[in-house]
Amino acid sequence: MRKKRLLFVYPSSYDKENRLIKSKKSFVPSRTLPYLAALTPNRYETSIIDELVDSLNFDEEIDLVAITGMLSHIPRAIDIAREFKKRGIPSIIGGVGAFALQEMIEKSGVFDCLVIGEVDRSWEAILDDFDHGRLKRRYECTDHPELAALPMARFDLLNRKKYIRAFSDWRNPVIPIETSRGCPHNCDFCFVTRYFGKRMRYRPIDEVVEEIKYHGAKFILFTDDNIAINPKRARELFLALKPLKIQWMGQFESGVVRYPELLRLASESGCRTAFVGVESLVSDNLYSVNKSHSAKVDFKDIVKGFKEAGIDLFSSLIFGMDNDTQDVIKQTVEEMIKSNVDAIIPWIFTPGPGTPCYNEQKTDKRLIHENYSLYDYWHVVAEPKQMTSNELTKSFWQGLKRFYSLRSILLRAWRGKQWSMSWFLCSFYFRHQVHKGLHPFSGSA
Ligand code: B12
Numbered sequence: 001m002r003k004k005r006l007l008f009v010y011p012s013s014y015d016k017e018n019r020l021i022k023s024k025k026s027f028v029p030s031r032t033l034p035y036l037a038a039l040t041p042n043r044y045e046t047s048i049i050d051e052l053v054d055s056l057n058f059d060e061e062i063d064l065v066a067i068t069g070m071l072s073h074i075p076r077a078i079d080i081a082r083e084f085k086k087r088g089i090p091s092i093i094g095g096v097g098a099f100a101l102q103e104m105i106e107k108s109g110v111f112d113c114l115v116i117g118e119v120d121r122s123w124e125a126i127l128d129d130f131d132h133g134r135l136k137r138r139y140e141c142t143d144h145p146e147l148a149a150l151p152m153a154r155f156d157l158l159n160r161k162k163y164i165r166a167f168s169d170w171r172n173p174v175i176p177i178e179t180s181r182g183c184p185h186n187c188d189f190c191f192v193t194r195y196f197g198k199r200m201r202y203r204p205i206d207e208v209v210e211e212i213k214y215h216g217a218k219f220i221l222f223t224d225d226n227i228a229i230n231p232k233r234a235r236e237l238f239l240a241l242k243p244l245k246i247q248w249m250g251q252f253e254s255g256v257v258r259y260p261e262l263l264r265l266a267s268e269s270g271c272r273t274a275f276v277g278v279e280s281l282v283s284d285n286l287y288s289v290n291k292s293h294s295a296k297v298d299f300k301d302i303v304k305g306f307k308e309a310g311i312d313l314f315s316s317l318i319f320g321m322d323n324d325t326q327d328v329i330k331q332t333v334e335e336m337i338k339s340n341v342d343a344i345i346p347w348i349f350t351p352g353p354g355t356p357c358y359n360e361q362k363t364d365k366r367l368i369h370e371n372y373s374l375y376d377y378w379h380v381v382a383e384p385k386q387m388t389s390n391e392l393t394k395s396f397w398q399g400l401k402r403f404y405s406l407r408s409i410l411l412r413a414w415r416g417k418q419w420s421m422s423w424f425l426c427s428f429y430f431r432h433q434v435h436k437g438l439h440p441f442s443g444s445a
């Protein structure tokens with residue numbers, strides 16, 4: 001008997017002119033679909049389309065489509081499901097984007113099933129329902145499963161040539177690995193606590209090590225939202241990573257600089273880049289979105305902490321919060337240059353549906369439109385308080401261009417004695433993206 005065919009799709013999204021965004025290469029593969037493919041029982045034959053870089057053939061002979069995505073991918077996901085529906089092929093959607101836009105998805109009527117939450121322990125049962133013709137319209141998997149004994153993600157199903165390579169590992173794309181889920185902080189603009197819960201859940205460290213060895217990759221992106229939130233566990237993890245001789249990037253909260261020994265150990269275990277959600281240098285902004293824990297750490301100490309540990313600091317910023325003016329944005333960028341930050345990743349304040357920020361902006365009638373393709377965190381979707389939306393857009397791009405100007409790159413390299421080839425390649429890649437009018441983290445390359 002032929003195996004059932006299950007196609008996993010990560011949709012691309014539409015640009016301002018409603019054109020589908022395509023790219024020759026992508027920045028980093030998503031973990032979601034290779035992981036879901038690994039959770040899928042053997043009676044299915046699985047394949048993955050990452051629509052940003054792969055082409056989708058609606059006439060392929062398949063039995064079921066499973067779609068994921070972030071907020072900005074959902075309008076495209078709906079169009080994809082509609083095309084498959086026309087051909088009689090059923091589809092299931094899940095993930096953080098579907099969680100944010102559940103009403104829109106249900107109203108569209110094109111999906112056979114919407115799954116809310118983490119499916120690590122329920123995917124098999126959902127597929128069993130599908131096999132027996134009793135698939136429900138909606139599953140709520142909100143019990144936050146423990147993370148032991150997870151299967152190895154199926155990165156072999158991706159067209160690996162489509163992803164850019166790290167300088168230190170030309171043979172493999174960057175491989176995303178998760179070691180924990182959850183976040184106790186619950187900031188008002190973020191989905192992580194809402195979706196994954198306040199309680200931290202950890203994968204057993206030996207299983208993380210086993211998965212890294214299994215993929216044989218030498219450059220890892222840890223998907224944890226704060227890899228060092230529990231210093232004791234982080235120490236154990238970093239000690240276990242050391243013998244693997246990998247390089248890795250991860251997200252840290254700014255408070256980690258209170259543990260210089262831990263940061264040194266992270267560096268010794270291969271940490272090259274830290275993404276830190278600095279968000280704003282204006283503490284009132286941080287208090288207004290319930291991110292006060294970041295306001296308690298001085299920015300100079302953050303820079304010093306990571307520099308001393310030998311880890312590149314990528315400072316994530318949000319522009320357009322209520323206390324931001326054009327001058328504040330300009331001064332923030334100048335401060336980043338002055339402090340020799342290795343990269344900035346600025347985002348435009350975006351109230352995602354389902355978050356307190358969204359409810360507030362909707363009540364105050366500040367949402368400019370509800371074209372969710374543009375809720376990609378680099379288009380203005382809500383009226384800022386102290387400038388016009390055009391001024392915010394202008395300041396955002398001016399800030400990016402200024403930070404990634406030739407002068408700023410060379411100045412920061414010289415002052416910070418930053419002469420590594422990977423740093424230069426990364427800075428010039430970001431510069432190239434900005435000059436093409438693309439956000440450095442837009443996904444395309
Ligand atoms: C790694 C990561 C990235 C990477 C890789 C992106 C990628 N395509 O995977 C990079 C750095 C490129 C990135 C960029 C951005 N990201 Co990001 N990212 C993450 C992060 C930290 C981990 C994602 C991950 O791999 N998780 C592990 C997998 C296994 O979990 P999962 O996808 O949720 O899947 C589970 C369930 O959701 C469910 N599921 C998921 N899909 C489906 C589908 C079906 C059919 C079913 C049944 C179940 C199911 O099953 C899985 C197992 O339980 C998440 C936060 C988080 N902790 O998840 C943010 C997150 C996804 N990112 C987010 C955002 C906003 C962005 C950016 C816009 C930048 C920004 N402002 O933060 C850009 C967008 C770039 C782009 N256009 O793609 C938001 C999305 C919010 C939303 N509702 O859309 C998140 C949730 C963080 C947040 N602060 O809220 N990101």
Ligand code: SF4
Nearest residue numbers: 183185186187190225
């Ligand atoms: S922004 Fe960071 S600290 Fe705040 S809830 Fe999200 S993951 Fe946690």
